[in-house]
């Protein structure tokens with residue numbers, strides 16, 4: 001990643017990040033690309049299009065789950 | 081309700097297993113390498129020797145690659161809870177919410193802060209502050225792991241919760257019973273120490289590669305010195321914590337213990353199988369086929385490990401189904417049939433409770449609630465059609481357990497030899513040992529994966545032990561949807577793994593900066 005050579009300066013958060021990002025090596029940049037692409041795939045594609053909350057469409061979640069739990073028990077037929 | 085078919089269940093399980101397995105390729109290196117890089121930097125701060133600084137910076141770079149590629153892969157597991165396991169997700173409610181929320185906050189603030197000082201802060205902050213940031217980076221990651229393992233341990237041993245039939249959710253009654261359950265504490269130590277062992281195997285193996293190539297020898301020897309000692313300590317601790325895990329499993333999940341040992345008929349003073357092979361002809365617990373092709377046992381060790389008493393009775397699979405034996409607390413174990421009938425009573429009481437509540441009949445509801453509470457510990461048995469469903473995949477659990485233990489013993493030996501050769505200053509000239517160290521890296525990964533197979537396959541059919549089996553937990557999706565997401569995840573994770581290996585190998589070949 002990167003290393004700063006500015007020694008003995010008063011510590012400054014913003015400057016640390018700024019200098020760190022500005023003088024980033026190719027490896028550092030590649031890793032940031034991987035992280036960002038991964039997060040975009042996860043949060044902008046997978047989550048909204050493939051992983052919506054199953055129960056969000058149910059009005060009364062508690063009674064839906066309770067019906068499911070009762071329906072699936074063995075006293076009632078379980079479909080194959 | 082859409083058809084709940086076995087294909088949906090199998091694909092949902094396969095998807096979770098695949099994503100969890102991939103996630104566990106990244107996590108242990110973060111935790112294990114994290115400690116080693118911190119030790120190496122501590123030596124630099126103590127000695128002021130620039131060569132140690134160079135070594136610390138190199139391992140931090142490798143840590144950074146693994147961290148960047150692996151970070152957030154665990155969130156994919158959380159996606160699946162709400163979509164594929166929505167009944168389960170609703171049912172566990174609070175118990176999962178709190179530990180995972182703490183985990184998220186801790187991970188974000190601690191790691192984001194300290195990791196940036198670790199990478200950007202050399203020469204900007206003092207040596208000691210930098211060192212503290214390095215330790216806090218790995219400390220934060222380890223703390224995150226703790227909360228996730230608390231959530232996992234709760235499914236294996238649901239402590240500190242109460243079921244609320246009105247909301248159909250489990251609600252936390254005691255945070256500390258959840259957070260400090262003996263199952264969670266033990267799981268944390270065994271899992272984290274396994275990650276340390278993996279980190280040590282990784283550093284020893286990569287350093288051995290430099291020695292084989294006869295380059296960066298001083299750096300490699302310094303790294304092996306740390307990783308050999310750390311590895312030996314870690315694998316010894318693994319055996320101790322693994323014994324603790326087996327004790328917990330015996331107390332809380334006797335079926336898993338029986339599957340780990342292929343034990344069908346229990347007895348007093350049971351032996352632990354050191355080496356053995358199962359009989360492939362055995363298909364069901366009640367087919368009267370001998371379960372073993374051959375076995376060599378350590379006499380009485382299973383009783384000692386599981387119950388801390390060499391003569392204790394260890395129930396086998398058949399005993400657990402039939403019941404009727406004395407439990408450690410003195411009570412008599414119930415049969416599968418009895419548990420199932422109690423489970424059905426509990427489920428029926430839940431249905432009646434809900435109806436009574438809807439009709440405003442509070443006193444009737446209170447009666448049903450009492451029946452529900454009394455039978456709740458067996459709630460999940462009400463979903464099982466017959467006793468065969470209670471038995472996990474025995475060969476998979478058995479072999480995974482035994483290979484994990486054998487690999488553990490192998491690493492104790494390897495690190496003993498490495499420590500010895502290091503003392504004698506002979507590692508540099510011992511080519512075979514360098515190759516052995518290099519080619520042992522995958523074994524550490526295999527052992528960790530097998531550990532999770534033992535923990536998770538061995539507890540089937542339960543998503544929550546005794547309370548919620550898979551078939552009640554899964555969402556009524558179409559199997560086709562799950563196949564699509566399975567494929568997408570497989571592609572994403574494979575791409576990440578390829579990126580990890582390519583970038584890491586390139587950086588290792590480049591070597592520590594001169």
Ligand code: HEM
Nearest residue numbers: 267270271274319322323325326485488527528531532535
């Ligand atoms: C040396 C003797 C060992 C023993 C007696 C042992 C015992 C166990 C047991 C009983 C479990 C199941 C725990 C549960 O279901 O909650 C387990 C899980 C696990 N083991 Fe081991 N183990 C040993 C060595 C190893 C080694 C060498 C590794 C990896 C390098 C390892 C990694 C794991 C992991 C990652 C898990 C899953 C997490 C957990 O449940 O703790 N174990 N082990």
